[in-house]
Amino acid sequence: MYDYCVIGGGIVGVATAHRILERHPGASLLLVEKAGRLGLHQTGHNSGVIHSGIYYEPGSLKARLCVRGARLTKEFAAAHGIPFKECGKLLVATDAAEHARMLALYERSVANGVEVELLDAAELVRREPRVTGVGALFVASTGIIDYGKITRTLADDVRAAGGEIVLGAEIAAITETDSEVTISGPTGSWQASRLVVCAGLQADRMARLAGLDIDLRIVPFRGEYYQLPPERKDLVTTLIYPIPDPELPFLGVHLSPTIDGALTVGPNAVLGLAREGYRKGSVNLRDAREILGYRGFHRVAAANVRTGLREMRNSLFKRGYLAECRRYCPELTVADLLPREAGIRAQAVLRDGTLAHDFLLERTPRSVHVLNAPSPAATSALPIAEYITNRLDDFAQ
Template sequence: MSSGGTAGGAYDFCVLGGGIVGVATAHRLLTRFPGATLVLVEKEPALGAHQTGHNSGVIHSGIYYPPDSLKARLCRAGASWTKEFAAANDIPFRECGKLLVATDSGELERMRALYDRSVTNGVDVEAIDAAELRRREPRIAGAGALFVPATGIIDYARVAAVLADQVVAMGGEVRLATPIEAISESDTAVTISGPTGTIAARTLVVCAGLQADRMARKAGIRTDFRIVPFRGEYYRLPAERADLVRTLIYPVPDPALPFLGVHLSPTIDGDLTVGPNAVLGLAREGYPKGSVNARDAADVLRFRGFHRLARAHVRTGARELRNSLFKRGYLAECRRYCPELTATDLLPHRAGIRAQAVLGDGSLVHDFLIERTPRSIHVLNAPSPAATSAMPIAEYLVDQL
């Protein structure tokens, strides 16, 4: 999947990473700089092989994030862009809306605070009581809920594929199965190299997701963080139960954690999934349950920030691990808002892995994190809602360049 090369040796731009953020960045660079030479480099044999292709496909609205954060600003813009791009390119999507369900008085309090934040963020939201919740979703129980009508569903891997086709049509080159082992920077160019050869570019943009910290270190960026992989394990409901709900059903999230909790998610291909939980992964790219990669595990277990994080969240970690090991624990999380679900309803489904940056003091990086050198810019933390926000992130990166 490629288009041409460069006549003068170095490309104008090299984008490292073929997830949706990397592909969107390549697309935006060629839109802003028509005629520029660009190569997009991906180590896997296909684009969108990791976070882009292993998520619940939700078009987020931006309701959760602090008003002054990049996530809040870029997610709102990204939701609009995603829907417009999908409509213009015949990519199926559906604006099904989302209900955030409070199941007790404590969650009702958090729900009210979330309502206030959503108003500040400019997100259209409606607070409803238990009776109205039951009327709209008869199978869902709760003390109240927030309804976010703009939330939708889509297949982000398909969005990335269409973007990549357009990158090639604009003259860009896409190189797959091209792992990178070294990055070096001079006054005039950045050179990346690996088993398949060497590529030089005047500017490098790194969108490496699960490998972001490693690529940053190769480039000489000193960072006191590690990417800690959190496995998000999903179940799928039987086909005859796929119409259980019409909207996305989420719990009210714990503001101390970056995870949104186990939710019911209709998918654009007609399934209804349940998940994800969030358990420590011992392999950054190992999706089958029980996957272990010695290097990845050592990176986490030797990192002081992980030990501090683990001590601060012992109870949460133990609960997530229990739910991973025992289906009934996972089921109990779902039954808090959907009491009719049974263990036989939970069928196996593919897992995802979230690339979460953790600092040396044990704190989680909640916002998008971006650093740069004179000739490169690195996206160091871009978990959810990065897929929704892909093009505004790309705009932000190009502006930084």
């Protein structure tokens, strides 16, 4: 029997295994991952941004853990020779309404302890001549990195500390008793004293396997990206973001330089009918049935009809997508939007139609389940891991 078991080989699961072994050297630990490699899903399909923590409700887990996570991510990368770059981020207001939201966001950034500059239209153009707006916020600490490399390096440390990692291990049953937790599937069965589940797109299903009475469902949202041609990769030098709608958990279509030298545009946010289907039009009958039959989704859809229709239109018609980008970068053309693989965000939706905005965890006497950990979970992974480890250690008190 293992002292600890972790289900899920994304960055949060691997970081948690890493933190457990740092705190409890010599403990026996097993990490199991359904896929054939680590970081396959959300970890490997994001824009690689080291977020600053500017957006999130002051005092929330996202606000607290993202600010700290940005610093810890950079420190870990520097210590392990993983390239990253603090290129900074401009959040651009394109009209009066967005400018008012921008000022409110500035106040939130102050509350969250994030250093931000307020720029007028002239200073915005001076810094980024190809970007237009009525004003902007500049966040110097925002960076870019490859989270897949972070995950693989963490995994190397886990193995070096004696942890075991098993790939291709789908879990079909979780049984908890007073003394242990047993997980099992087609490839094997394992017992542990403590269990952590970081299952991302399958988080709700794993929780129900464990017997948790949860009132939510994971709804996948496809984030479709484009990549600019190589000759356009120097169009901007910083990340360019719109001012987000505070009622939505998505940040909007943005221009993102990547650590490998590309320049991406995206993502949008379109309902997905397959939790792990990255091709446009992918449908998984089980996933679709669960989403479309869920009352909470019906309420989300009813409350966001206009937004949903706009996102679907932009997904179907490239010119609509382009219009979102041209609001702050007017020289972009349809020819600039080259294909790039989509990502899928695991978004927890409550039965009352509420989107879970914060990180969300639940526990049983011997396990911790991460039920909602979308962006900025990659940035926040190291302090999330510490938070989970603290919860595990509470069991022993």
